[in-house]
Amino acid sequence: MTSFNQIDDYGQEKLWKTQKQLAPRKRKNQIAALVEDALSKSSFEKYSSKARESLASWAPDCIGFNLIEAVLCHICRKERPGAVLVFMTGWENISSLRDQLKAILF
Structure with missing residues (x-):
């Protein structure tokens, strides 16, 4: 190892890793975002109340x-x-x- 290829765990590299780990992660993936967008733009008046309730309770993480x-x-x-x-x-x-x-x- 040389001084040029060592990672300084107490310097900027460590700070960047710590900030990245502590940053809030986006929970929605691209598919969930697309589905939620489509649901918000759609009109479900022709569907039964049970179907509308089911669509309203959609949870992408479940x-x-x-x-x-x-x-x-x-x-x-x-x-x-x-x-x-x-x-x-x-x-x-x-x-x-x-x-x-x-x-x-x-």
Whole structure:
């Protein structure tokens, strides 16, 4: 190591890292922002009150296992044979959804 390639943990590099770690992180991702924007610009007057209530309570940070289950069941009942790929974050979410889907009797 030389004096030119060492990182000074007490200098500017350390300060930058600390500020970055303490800065509030944006919780919304790009998809959540797009969905919220579309929902705010849409008129849902033709939908039932239950549908409007469901749309109003949408939470981008919450994975709706029941919604995923309902969509997959609909696809299995109405569509032709094939495959569906569901992307999820974290093994815990994947395992929970798998367990929930295993409990369904077709």
